[in-house]
Amino acid sequence: GATIGIVGGGQLGRMLALAAAPLGYRCHIYAPGEAPPAAEVAARFTRGAFDDAEALARFADQVDIVTYEFENIAAGPLKALGEHSELHPPPRALEIAQDRLAEKRFVLELGGRPAPFAAVDDRAGLDAAMAGIGTPAILKTRRLGYDGKGQARLMAPGDADAAWAAVNGAPSVLEGFVAFDGEFSILLCRGGDGRIVLWDAPRNVHEGGILRRSTVPAPATFAPAIEKGARLASAIAEALDYVGVLAVEFFAVGGEALFNEMAPRVHNSGHWTIEGATTSQFENHVRAICGLPLGATALTAAGAEMRNLIGAEADEWPAILADPAAHLHLYGKGEARPGRKMGHVTTLS
Ligand code: ATP
Numbered sequence: 543g544a545t546i547g548i549v550g551g552g553q554l555g556r557m558l559a560l561a562a563a564p565l566g567y568r569c570h571i572y573a574p575g576e577a578p579p580a581a582e583v584a585a586r587f588t589r590g591a592f593d594d595a596e597a598l599a600r601f602a603d604q605v606d607i608v609t610y611e612f613e614n615i616a617a618g619p620l621k622a623l624g625e626h627s628e629l630h631p632p633p634r635a636l637e638i639a640q641d642r643l644a645e646k647r648f649v650l651e652l653g654g655r656p657a658p659f660a661a662v663d664d665r666a667g668l669d670a671a672m673a674g675i676g677t678p679a680i681l682k683t684r685r686l687g688y689d690g691k692g693q694a695r696l697m698a699p700g701d702a703d704a705a706w707a708a709v710n711g712a713p714s715v716l717e718g719f720v721a722f723d724g725e726f727s728i729l730l731c732r733g734g735d736g737r738i739v740l741w742d743a744p745r746n747v748h749e750g751g752i753l754r755r756s757t758v759p760a761p762a763t764f765a766p767a768i769e770k771g772a773r774l775a776s777a778i779a780e781a782l783d784y785v786g787v788l789a790v791e792f793f794a795v796g797g798e799a800l801f802n803e804m805a806p807r808v809h810n811s812g813h814w815t816i817e818g819a820t821t822s823q824f825e826n827h828v829r830a831i832c833g834l835p836l837g838a839t840a841l842t843a844a845g846a847e848m849r850n851l852i853g854a855e856a857d858e859w860p861a862i863l864a865d866p867a868a869h870l871h872l873y874g875k876g877e878a879r880p881g882r883k884m885g886h887v888t889t890l891s
């Protein structure tokens with residue numbers, strides 16, 4: 543069988559490698575660190591830095607297809623990957639998703655609606671942005687943020703200094719705070735032939751900027767917003783000639799879908815698909831990048847709920863298994879630092 547190269551060695555790469563095996567593919571992981579979670583379940587592991595274009599080119603030469611689960615690959619190394627192997631999803635999707643400002647502008651052009659926003663390049667720019675957007679608001683670094691990191695909330699104009707310090711003066715965007723009815727994500731997969739399949743859209747609940755749980759089906763009241771979100775996500779995939787799984791996060795507000803952000807990869811809010819859908823997001827991503835027909839995405843039960851095991855919560859895994867219906871996934875990460883995603887548990891209903 544062919545070899546899939548995966549750039550990034552976290553839990554997403556681990557679950558991709560686990561899904562690739564029954565389809566007859568071997569996975570070769572590229573990541574920094576001694577023994578990243580994905581390396582334990584893959585056929586091969588190369589330790590290397592994400593900014594080492596030469597090492598990434600050599601890695602790409604050794605595999606048949608390259609994909610990524612890590613989002614912050616710089617432009618040069620990304621180009622090297624594409625020149626030395628078949629690369630999916632398209633590098634342009636990654637470049638856009640890496641930069642919150644570029645992402646919002648791209649989505650606006652496609653007719654999508656983000657929360658009110660303004661670019662902030664310096665401290666004076668923050669005052670100008672606040673004059674337009676008001677408070678409450680959220681300041682987010684344009685690049686490198688995840689799990690709510692690189693963000694600061696501004697409840698009043700007096701919070702500006704603290705917020706600017708919290709983002710270390712990095713180029714940022716200020717976003718109006720959205721009083722949402724709830725959050726959901728659209729999970730889709732587009733095949734090499736242009737066919738798009740969508741999973742049921744999960745309702746997502748975050749705590750402290752970190753995904754707490756994802757539940758399908760989402761409340762019926764979300765249906766009009768989900769329909770609009772699905773249209774926008776499909777338009778994004780078409781515009782990018784996308785191949786693979788794409789996740790787009792939305793705020794549901796009175797039947798409207800406000801765009802939050804997108805991820806050009808498999809996504810935490812889609813982990814429930816492993817047991818809760820006929821074909822998981824991981825398997826369909828593998829199928830898509832390998833040019834195979836996509837699998838069905840229907841629910842395998844009336845509903846599913848995925849709960850993240852964050853920090854020390856994963857230490858309770860024997861108690862979780864006391865529920866015979868619980869599907870436990872531990873990521874094999876070393877230290878259970880606070881706020882770190884150590885695993886998840888899915889239950890079907
Ligand atoms: P991820 O781990 O999903 O990549 P992230 O660090 O990129 O997270 P965001 O998705 O921008 O962060 O924000 C995290 C959460 O914070 C959102 O899911 C939502 O709950 C809340 N949030 C972010 N922006 C806003 C907003 N403009 N209004 C209200 N809540 C928001």
Ligand code: MG
Pocket residue numbers: 687688689803
């Ligand atoms: Mg994000």
Ligand code: MG
Pocket residue numbers: 791802803
């Ligand atoms: Mg997010």
